[in-house]
Amino acid sequence: MSKVVCGLSVSVDGYITGRDPRPGHGPGDGGQLFDWYFQGDTPSGIFDGFRLSAESARVFDALAGRIGASLAGRTTYDDSERFGDVGAPHPTAALVVLSHRPAPQMGGRQRLVTTGIEDAIAVAKEAAGGKDVGLMGGVVLTEALNAGLVDELILHQVPVLLGAGRPLFHELPRHIALRLIDAIPAPGVTHLHYEVLR
Numbered sequence: 183m184s185k186v187v188c189g190l191s192v193s194v195d196g197y198i199t200g201r202d203p204r205p206g207h208g209p210g211d212g213g214q215l216f217d218w219y220f221q222g223d224t225p226s227g228i229f230d231g232f233r234l235s236a237e238s239a240r241v242f243d244a245l246a247g248r249i250g251a252s253l254a255g256r257t258t259y260d261d262s263e264r265f266g267d268v269g270a271p272h273p274t275a276a277l278v279v280l281s282h283r284p285a286p287q288m289g290g291r292q293r294l295v296t297t298g299i300e301d302a303i304a305v306a307k308e309a310a311g312g313k314d315v316g317l318m319g320g321v322v323l324t325e326a327l328n329a330g331l332v333d334e335l336i337l338h339q340v341p342v343l344l345g346a347g348r349p350l351f352h353e354l355p356r357h358i359a360l361r362l363i364d365a366i367p368a369p370g371v372t373h374l375h376y377e378v379l380r
Contacts, residue, residue: 186332220233222235276292333378361379
């Protein structure tokens with residue numbers, strides 16, 4: 183059965199970008215959050231050009247292999263220059279974008295949903311074809327957590343304090359309990375895998 187998961191790189195102080203993220207500037211000055219993608223000797227079996235440590239490659243490819251659709255918010259979509267208006271962050275998965283306003287162009291593997299997080303996740307699950315849905319961005323993650331729709335969090339915690347940027351979590355109206363499934367230290371990153379308890 184398809185799960186809803188979120189696997190994002192995050193600083194120790196909880197940011198998923200640095201200062202001034204925007205189109206053409208990507209994650210702002212938070213690029214070091216993604217250094218672990220390229221500083222190893224083991225090529226990813228899913229993402230061309232990624233060379234990870236052996237420990238990170240096992241974690242990263244296991245997660246990437248589960249994803250059949252990604253769900254991003256409009257800010258993430260725009261900051262990523264709309265993935266070329268037809269593409270997606272994952273080499274084979276569909277992309278669903280949750281936005282309250284129309285996108286300039288969309289095609290290829292991209293779909294737009296304007297009617298809320300529940301509908302967006304339903305569309306993403308259908309597009310995933312039995313595989314998992316991967317959430318992208320702090321607002322989408324927070325909305326999905328608030329709706330009780332997230333099954334797992336995989337936090338790739340990078341040992342840096344960014345001091346500012348876009349936070350992973352926004353305000354939650356209640357406590358949400360997690361159960362640690364695994365914690366795997368690797369060069370430049372610690373992979374923390376949690377189940378969201380409901």
